[in-house]
Amino acid sequence: MFTIAALYHFTRFPDPAALRAPLQQLAEAQGVKGSLLLAQEGINGTIAGPRAGIDAMLAHIRALPGCAGLEHKESFSEAMPFGRMKVRLKREIVTMGQPDIDPRARVGHYVAPADWNALISAPDVAVIDTRNDYEVQIGTFQGAVDPGTASFREFPAWWEANKERF
Template identity: 40%
Template sequence: MSILNISAYRFVGLDDLPVLRERVLAQCLALALKGTILLAPEGINLFLAGPRDAVDAFMAWLHQDARFAGLQGKESFSDGVPFKRMRVRLKKEIITLRQPTIRPEGGRAPAVDAATLKRWLDQGRDDEGREIVLLDTRNAYETDVGMFPQAVDYRMGSFTELPAALATDQARYADKTVVSYCTGGIRCEKAVLHMQDIGMQRVYQLEGGILKYFEDVDGAHWRGGCFVFDERGAVDKALSPASHDSFAPLEAPTGSAA
């Protein structure tokens, strides 16, 4: 597989969006990359595909801007480019939650890495002996492709539904360690900031999301694949393209909520 697919995001204040959009788009087109990049006052969210040298050249160019220095992406490979065109879009939020009091560009949410979460799941508790609750922050059609079977799944149609779901269900998480997860980290980071905002304690995001978890610990404890927002449709635990139909339908998890 000769095409590198990369996804990355960073919450960082941006105040030159129209100019930045034109510069980013021109660089992507010059390198013949395809994909989608979202720019908003709160940061950048990108999904790009192309030959390794072209993707690396773009990331090196992006790193010259101090706001994006050191930005690292999650990588996977495919035989073809899973995007039809190159788009750079300006948005109000790089991931829409509609909670204006949350300012993720002001500081990162606490996180656990893949190895730590695997260890907690192996032993059935966190390192201080507390019960673990996994919270899937993705939409229902994504969780149908794959998820941690024991996770809370609110069967959401949109990420914007999460605050209302949590508002009526906080007792579930009392005195427990909560780890939220999503595809690449962006939704679960914002989710944790919201959970902190409403007074929830011991809440963490899964660093790098499902894709990094697959990369680092081979998807231990995970069932199914991971939905991705491009023409691949989904990837398996080896981060190889996989059809939705290649995964058996998942039963409703025991931790689900209507």
């Protein structure tokens, strides 16, 4: 059984390139495969491997500057879902094409799962489904606005053109 960990964490990495080789080496030593993106704004990725390997990777990532609070989501697979391990350097860990945005400086309000349905049912709340068009076709929240974007990178332009509606 393989453990799959999906993760992202916004923090400040002054030199993300220095983090690349140690992550790659640890993953290979632990039998972990998948993809990790490193940028000055943080880390994002999905990795899979034996339980001990995933635990070692998560411990290493949480030891990086500003990553102690990293949260991740897990799932499991009988087969290894990835063919290799890639640790890549990027400009952004979530592509928006907005270099002046600092996702650590301005965040929204966190909503407890128990409060979600009440929140989205409020008459003054709009849900905008920012996932890509393929994912929206599979399913979305009732009444959600579909911006018709092919990728999240297109959302900032859509928002600029439509924000007066909200």
